[in-house]
Amino acid sequence: MTSRTNRAILGALAIASIGTLPVPALAQDGNSEARLRKLEAEVRALQRTVFPGPNGRFFQPEITESAPAQNNTQSRPSTTAVTDILARLDALEGQIQSLTEQSERNTNSLSELETRLAALEEANTAPTGQSESAGTSASQRNLSGMTGRASSPPSSPPPPPTSATNSPSPDRLAAVQAIAKPQTDDPADDEYSYGFRLWEAGFYPEAQQQLAMFVEKYPNHWRTTYGRNLLGRAFLDDGKPAEAAPWFLRNYQADKQAARAPDSLLYLAEAMIASGDTNRACIALAEFAETYPAIAAGRLSGQYEADRRKVDCN
Template identity: 35%
Template structure:
């Protein structure tokens, strides 16, 4: 009888040891799986390592209990390791999600900027397509004001509008030949503009401004290029020409004129009064003493019309 009881007790002890060993094996599997997942997340968040990887907060014990000893301490350590690994995986996952959210925000901001830029470029292209380079002359727009025209040298006398076909009108404009190509190009462009042959005038004036940017007539040509656009009903392209003349050559002899006409082009484009007033203010601050009485009167009228403060 005693032998049977001893055998039963031994069997129970062996069975309990087997259950504990099975539980320990299952937890070890969870630990290994979580450690692999954490390393995978670390490789994604910190490519190449660079000393940024995180080590588990709980490390295995160096002293391993011999089989048959109580498993409570080992199971407790494994449970702590599992909890620590789960917390680290959760933290790393949160960092990845935050990075993805910031990336989406950057993409949305870039797409909004691209749409705005595309719309502005399309508006300029539409304005350019409405002004042909070889089509009929477009009637000048009545600006409803008396603009301050630049002081003209003796060669820049007003040219009467020629008659006949387009080719005959262009041929009737005399080309100067002083030996200074920039001077001659500007004078010829001015004569074409004065005859309201705007597309031909634009070609001559743009060529002078592009080929001879250091010549004093570059400022004249770029400003008159904007005038040719403005007079032919293309205020958007005129605004670009005026702004480039002021921005690239602020000390040029027609920089102040370009700022003055820039305000008029913005008015034609129905831009907010605050933008137009800003141009008038900058004109006064930078070139006020240099403005002619006629231009000062035009600025004063423009500020009143825009209700500038």
């Protein structure tokens, strides 16, 4: 029994010594962890054989044929660093391809836009007599001659109006003086408001003089669009449509987005109607409906429809 025990001990030591030697192949083998576990189990089984229990019974080894395959399956990693890198590279390549396609589409769109802009610039710079761009309406092309028999838009206010006798009556002077001029921290607004009060009271010549002074003195004030429009109305209400038309046209052309530009264009049509010029009245009405469709159907719809009923436009 001693020799058998000695041989077993020597065998165990040999196996243990083999397990402690460096094995370069294990470092490169993907199953190294499973092989190490198998060796450890074999050593434990051998220990039980060499050192039996107190009753002398031998223990069965814990190693089976299926154990290595099971350990091999459990210890094998699902992915590796290389596969992770490859997956990330595939994703990057997909993103780069998508960005390249988007860049090409943007380049094509910019090229088409530049072509269209070049065509528009060429059309806008075409000399007089050539065909105009398709976007220019017939009513816009005829606005330059809108005033007809009226004078050109004045660059300076008209001379102070005078009454038929060149001497207003004492009652009229007293009535005009009774209209108070506002005194606020905005002198320009005060001048306009005073002209409005004169017009509202029916003193049209005095209102014409006051409003003409206002638009000349304050050409960039926010009230100027109101002043030019009201100045045209002061002439129109005074029975002078030829003098009113240039102010309406000037106010509309100065800034088509101004607060009273739509009103001036519609009053321009009324000035043409009062002058008996149906053709130009229809042009103004068409321009108004085309330029301000929302206002034509909203704020000024009543006045617009009334003006349309006054003329027969084809």
